[in-house]
Amino acid sequence: MTTASKSAHDFIAPHVRGLPKSGIRDFFDIVAGRKDVISLGIGEPDFQTPWHIREKAIESIERGATRYTSNLGTPELRQALAEYMRHSFHAEYDWKTEILVTVGVSEAFDIALRAVLSPGDEVLYHEPCFVSYAPLIRMAHGVPVAVETFRKDEFRLTVAELEKKVTPRTRALLLSFPNNPTGATLDQADVEALADFAVRHDLLVISDEVYSELTYEGGRATFAGIPRLRDRLIFLNGFSKAWSMTGFRLGYVCAPAPLTDAMMKIHQFCMMCASSTAQVAGLEALKNGDADIVEMRDSYHLRRNFIVASLNEMGLDCFMPRGAFYVFPSIQSTGLSSQEFALRLLNECNVACVPGTAFGACGAGFLRCAYATGIDQLKEAMERMSAFIKRL
């Protein structure tokens, strides 16, 4: 008797087969290859990595510093990170046992979730949010539980919404403020309330603060350095946004020693270490890159003012976000769905924005516009968009 042999498709694990494709990816495929598109769909800084950082990386390659580093990351970089956490976040982490350098924040997320989740554990996370969160939770055999955020709250995560979704199986609360795609930020009072919630339900907090350097008008609040969260916080950050170093793929995680050690086990077996060149570049950014941040932040700040004023002027309701480089206008007044609006805007005006639904169901009726694009491009995009709305 012969058994039917498997097709390639059958070899795919069911929990991976069930993962949805990223909504961004769909849109990317539509935009790819088109000429003269002004893209407000790019979730990455438009600045070149500052020259002194690139130069250090080049110099390290010339020197031949191209070997594996310590699994945790070079001691120099971890010491500099401990110092950065101290002066920027008022948080104490021991560089020897509590800081781990990763391949971007994405890897940090992955090892954090794999280190703490058992099959069936529930993780609360807010939507709209970065596209990776729910898939990463699923890949770690957890159950993602979306908690909605709303325009009326300027897309802050509220304890009231969390209380509706928390269960005895809830293991962790995952959050990211300043937020991609909404630009939402938290006040320190919000952070304190969320910290109380986590303690009350005995949850681990995983906080992705990769946009923390890009806040305007005091939009910066952090989960790091809150004493009652010390033993239940995994803090994630990276170099991509603050120093425009996306392609270097450099992130880090700060957590109490036992958790760092657990993440380290996964990291050493699956990744070994972050790129040695990227680590040299990151050290230079921390040591001599304060002015770069200020320069880029000031520029984003002005562009944000411009784009929010322009969107509201054309009748698209848009709150003034205080972080990251995204605005999240409502397009409900046009009567179009997010997908329809984005597609027509692309086809009729050659302007690319990402439909809010790519970041969660409650992004329906909204659009993500990234303003990490030169002011001339932004001006042209706003003119085309305004003309488009008048024609509707």
Next chain:
Amino acid sequence: MDALLELLKINARESDATLAKELNTTAEDIRARIAAYEREGVIRGFQAVLNTERLESTDVRAVIELRIRPEREGGFDRIATRISKFPQVESMFLMSGGYDLLLFVKGRSLQEVANFVSARLAPLDGVLSTATHFMLKTYKDQSVLMESEPHDDRLQVCP
């Protein structure tokens, strides 16, 4: 420095409406502030930054280091002011170090600049010495790169 001035230094032709949106104010306010800066002499002019290599021009530019003798009354100012009035002098600075004045000079030909130095500058009372360096190529001028920035090679849509 006022953010308005920073923006004007990047692009002096930016519209008042755009500047107003960027700075969270009105176009009227922008116009009033620019007028005030002009009145106060803070804004001394608006100029285009040119890549002269793209023009059919044979103009030459030179940098001239000048050592001069300070005067009992007024130090360097009287002679420096006098030199700065030559139309050939585009920019001029008082410097610390091995020489006193640094001049950026423009002429229609190498010969014209050489004549200017030998016939007009060097004989001036108080000028002790000159050293002339001709510019060969401009890579960057007033913070503007002469070759355009590399094309934006980011993915057109990304998370």
